[in-house]
Amino acid sequence: MTQKEPITVAITGAAGNIAYSLIYRICTGELFGNDQTLNLNLIDIEPALPILEGLIMELEDSNFHLINKILFTIDPFEGFRDADYAILLGAFPRNKNQTRKDLLGKNSPIFKIQGKALSLVAKRTVKVVVVGNPVNTNALVTAKYAENIPKENIVALTRLDMNRSLSQLSRKLTKNVSNIKNVFTWGNHSASQFVDLSNGYLLENSKKTPLTELVDEEWISGEFQKINQMRGKEVLLKRGKSSAGSAANAVLDCLKSWIYGTETYVSMGVISDNNPYNVPENLIFSFPCTCKNGTWKIAKDLKPNEFCKKMIKKNVDELLEERRIAFELLKD
Amino acid sequence: MTQKEPITVAITGAAGNIAYSLIYRICTGELFGNDQTLNLNLIDIEPALPILEGLIMELEDSNFHLINKILFTIDPFEGFRDADYAILLGAFPRNKNQTRKDLLGKNSPIFKIQGKALSLVAKRTVKVVVVGNPVNTNALVTAKYAENIPKENIVALTRLDMNRSLSQLSRKLTKNVSNIKNVFTWGNHSASQFVDLSNGYLLENSKKTPLTELVDEEWISGEFQKINQMRGKEVLLKRGKSSAGSAANAVLDCLKSWIYGTETYVSMGVISDNNPYNVPENLIFSFPCTCKNGTWKIAKDLKPNEFCKKMIKKNVDELLEERRIAFELLKD
Numbered sequence: 241m242t243q244k245e246p247i248t249v250a251i252t253g254a255a256g257n258i259a260y261s262l263i264y265r266i267c268t269g270e271l272f273g274n275d276q277t278l279n280l281n282l283i284d285i286e287p288a289l290p291i292l293e294g295l296i297m298e299l300e301d302s303n304f305h306l307i308n309k310i311l312f313t314i315d316p317f318e319g320f321r322d323a324d325y326a327i328l329l330g331a332f333p334r335n336k337n338q339t340r341k342d343l344l345g346k347n348s349p350i351f352k353i354q355g356k357a358l359s360l361v362a363k364r365t366v367k368v369v370v371v372g373n374p375v376n377t378n379a380l381v382t383a384k385y386a387e388n389i390p391k392e393n394i395v396a397l398t399r400l401d402m403n404r405s406l407s408q409l410s411r412k413l414t415k416n417v418s419n420i421k422n423v424f425t426w427g428n429h430s431a432s433q434f435v436d437l438s439n440g441y442l443l444e445n446s447k448k449t450p451l452t453e454l455v456d457e458e459w460i461s462g463e464f465q466k467i468n469q470m471r472g473k474e475v476l477l478k479r480g481k482s483s484a485g486s487a488a489n490a491v492l493d494c495l496k497s498w499i500y501g502t503e504t505y506v507s508m509g510v511i512s513d514n515n516p517y518n519v520p521e522n523l524i525f526s527f528p529c530t531c532k533n534g535t536w537k538i539a540k541d542l543k544p545n546e547f548c549k550k551m552i553k554k555n556v557d558e559l560l561e562e563r564r565i566a567f568e569l570l571k572d
Numbered sequence: 573m574t575q576k577e578p579i580t581v582a583i584t585g586a587a588g589n590i591a592y593s594l595i596y597r598i599c600t601g602e603l604f605g606n607d608q609t610l611n612l613n614l615i616d617i618e619p620a621l622p623i624l625e626g627l628i629m630e631l632e633d634s635n636f637h638l639i640n641k642i643l644f645t646i647d648p649f650e651g652f653r654d655a656d657y658a659i660l661l662g663a664f665p666r667n668k669n670q671t672r673k674d675l676l677g678k679n680s681p682i683f684k685i686q687g688k689a690l691s692l693v694a695k696r697t698v699k700v701v702v703v704g705n706p707v708n709t710n711a712l713v714t715a716k717y718a719e720n721i722p723k724e725n726i727v728a729l730t731r732l733d734m735n736r737s738l739s740q741l742s743r744k745l746t747k748n749v750s751n752i753k754n755v756f757t758w759g760n761h762s763a764s765q766f767v768d769l770s771n772g773y774l775l776e777n778s779k780k781t782p783l784t785e786l787v788d789e790e791w792i793s794g795e796f797q798k799i800n801q802m803r804g805k806e807v808l809l810k811r812g813k814s815s816a817g818s819a820a821n822a823v824l825d826c827l828k829s830w831i832y833g834t835e836t837y838v839s840m841g842v843i844s845d846n847n848p849y850n851v852p853e854n855l856i857f858s859f860p861c862t863c864k865n866g867t868w869k870i871a872k873d874l875k876p877n878e879f880c881k882k883m884i885k886k887n888v889d890e891l892l893e894e895r896r897i898a899f900e901l902l903k904d
Contacts (some may be wrong), residue, residue: 264593264817270600294810298818300739301732301803303749400633407632417635471633478626485596486630 246277246308250323250362252354253330253372254282254312255291257481261488262327263295267304271492271499274306282312283319284330316357323362327491328354328382331372341565343374348566351378355385367534368394369494371487375429376509377562379524381570383511392535395498396509398433398526400483400490401425404471405435408464413454419443423451424507424528426548427555428562431469433526434551439505439542461547502531505539516540517552523559578609578640582655582694584648584686585662585704586614587623589813593820594659595627599636603824603831606638614644615651616662648689655694659823660686660714663704673897675706680898683710687717699866700726701826703819707761708841709894711856713902715843724867727830728841730765730858732815732822733757736803737767740796745786751775755783756839756860758880759887760894763801765858766883771837771874793879834863837871848872849884855891 249266251259259282269276280299282292292312299310313319320326332346351370358366366389370379379396386394402424410417423440425433437460440451455464475483497506505528512523515538519525528539544552581598583591591614601608612631614624624644631642645651652658664678683702690698698721702711711728718726734756742749755772757765769792772783787796807815829838837860844855847870851857860871876884 260817261593261596264821265597265600268597268600268602270602290810291812294807294812295817297803297807297810298815300743301736301807301815301818302821303735303739303742305748305750403635404633407635410635411632416637418637471629475626475629475633478622478629480623480626483630483633485592485627486633489596489634 242275243306244273244276246279247272247324248279248281248322250281250283250320250326252283252316252319252326252328255284255288255295256329257484258329258371258487258491260295261485262329262491263299264302265488265492267299267302267307269306271495277306277308279309279311280307281319281321281323282310283316284312284314286314289314316354317361320354320357320366321361323358323366325495326358326362326366326368328368328370328372328378331378334373340374340562344377344562344566345569347372347374347378348381348569351381352385352570355382358382359386359388362389364388364390366393367495367498369397369491370394370509371397371491373429374562376524376526376559377566379509380522380563381566383524384567391511391513394511394524395494395536396429396524396526397491397494398425398429398507398509399494400487401429401433401435401468401526402507403486403490403493405464405468408467409440409451409455413442415442415444420451421504422528424505425526426552427526428558429509429526430558432551432555432558433469434548434555435465435468436528436544436548437464438545438548439528497531498536499534501533502529505530508536510536510538517544519552519556520560523556523563525555525559574607575638576608578611579604579656580611580613580654582613582615582652582658584615584651584658584660586644587616587620587627588661589816590661590703590819590823592627593817594661594823595631596634597820597824599631599634599639601638603827609638609640611641611643612639613651613653613655614642615648616644616646618646621646648686649693652686652689652698653693655690655698657827658690658694658698658700660700660702660704660710663710666705672706672894676709676894676898677901679704679706679710680713680901683713684717684902687714690714691718691720694721696720696722698725699827699830701729701823702726702841703729703823705761706894708856708858708891709898711841712854712895713898715856716899723843723845726843726856727826727868728761728856728858729822729826730757730761730839730841731826732819733761733765733767733800733858734839735818735822735825737796737800740799741772741783741787744791745774747774747776752783753836754860756837757858758884759858760890761841761858762890764883764887764890765801766880766887767797767800768860768876768880769796770877770880771860829863830868831866833865834861837862840868842868842870849876851884851888852892855888855895857887857891
């Protein structure tokens with residue numbers, strides 16, 4: 241097979257656990273194809289550099305034939321150079337005693353610099369997936385300062401929430417997950433997230449059965465939402481470490497949808513401009529999206545019920561407040 | 573694509589770091605194909621069960637369409653049931669104050685039980701890859717007690733040693749690793765391991781150049797061997813954790829070679845019966861192997877030089893001593 245000219249994939253937080261799960265899967269060709277060579281630009285903070293060096297030794301020892309070049313750096317202006325893809329995993333984690341405001345205060349400046357760096361040195365067509373929390377506002381800050389990059393190119397990961405909802409439904413219905421369609425989350429990747437089943441259906445033998453006919457409303461608005469909200473904590477409790485493999489998997493799912501297209505709705509945190517759901521402009525908000533030819537579109541034809549509208553409003557309010565805090569902090 | 577009936581893949585030490593890297597890659601279909609559904613039997617010790625539960629939650633949340641069923645257990649007689657493949661990652665790690673004998677004392681009884689379990693409940697055609705150290709002797713103990721399983725079905729992983737040698741040569745020669753052929757290790761997976769370059773060549777534009785013409789003998793017998801021996805420690809020092817992703821990758825490489833065949837030599841730790849290199853019978857020894865139709869063969873036509881013969885002898889002596897200790901300990 242003739243190999244394609246290398247593309248450049250930049251990853252921040254590259255010494256972390258999500259990266260450790262993600263990078264190997266990218267190197268096998270699972271995401272970009274078995275003929276697509278790669279320049280990997282691995283970015284992390286200074287104290288993590290030895291870990292990055294160890295990772296690079298292991299990648300060398302894996303002899304991936306698709307790797308053209310690996311670079312590691314603490315400088316986003318070097319790491320994002322000519323990037324075709326940027327996956328922003330790195331962020332300060334939330335401590336027990338920190339408020340959401342503290343967290344925004346720690347992370348907004350990082351994403352401001354990364355936005356500026358992307359703007360200055362990445363390809364204008366770069367596709368950016370933000371994963372570090374608080375992800376919606378981190379992505380918004382990135383978009384604000386990445387002046388030369390279209391806002392459409394910057395997406396916040398909300399796919400793990402969707403994947404978790406699907407997996408829970410699959411167990412509840414004892415049906416294969418690939419038969420469950422059009423389940424997605426609205427709004428913020430936070431405890432306020434709202435999983436919308438009202439458009440979802442089970443596809444069996446070409447027959448579509450609405451999910452609302454298969455699970456009762458009490459379960460949907462109660463246990464189902466709660467399990468989704470608590471899933472991350474539950475995994476952390478069991479493993480003693482936060483979700484890494486499933487987060488990396490969700491990043492891959494998100495990028496596969498974005499690059500190769502979708503047939504049904506998927507959750508993506510995208511810029512809210514021109515949405516038909518009364519979400520104010522200039523927020524990064526999780527919407528049901530469809531993708532085609534490398535671009536996403538917000539699904540336009542849905543009719544959220546009153547409860548859903550209320551939950552969208554709640555998420556809007558939360559994100560407006562996050563934006564206010566972040567932009568206030570970043571004022572020059 | 574129509575999916576094939578599930579095969580059963582059993583993994584011990586499934587809560588560990590190598591497993592965490594390995595299992596996701598197996599679930600994508602990278603090893604057994606994108607149409608091969610899987611029963612995953614995850615085995616670990618009691619204290620690790622919560623970690624396993626957390627891993628299973630994450631696998632659920634990754635919605636791999638190839639997973640048919642996941643089972644987790646501490647009992648190898650349950651975990652190996654109907655196994656088509658068994659990957660034995662679990663072993664007591666070596667503490668600073670432990671001798672090799674102490675380590676054999678800890679691990680031999682585990683692999684004895686696992687051998688018995690494989691014999692009793694796995695498919696007779698099961699392919700077993702042993703990874704936990706001391707890997708050669710652990711594999712030999714497994715083979716001894718797996719009376720119903722042909723000894724040819726049990727392989728000790730020495731592929732990571734080969735992969736590390738290849739990656740080092742690739743950097744030394746600044747050549748793509750896929751152009752470097754027939755480099756392999758003899759003997760024990762230990763500090764005594766010997767990487768043999770005397771049959772290796774660089775393939776460029778259909779021209780084969782012997783590696784011995786490209787790198788000088790002093791480097792081969794000095795720095796090259798030393799870097800290979802120290803590579804694992806070096807990674808541990810940098811990462812603060814031992815090699816996991818590259819070890820998982822080597823397991824996949826080993827199984828791909830075994831299942832799908834090879835064109836050149838690869839390192840596999842296999843039963844020494846009927847080898848032409850004066851290695852006594854009934855040892856698990858790393859030989860240059862070729863694979864075809866799911867079976868391996870020791871390369872027969874090599875002419876080890878005097879130094880290589882000396883190194884083979886050194887490895888034989890070490891493995892005879894390990895075998896003596898292990899079998900002595902296991903006497904009923």
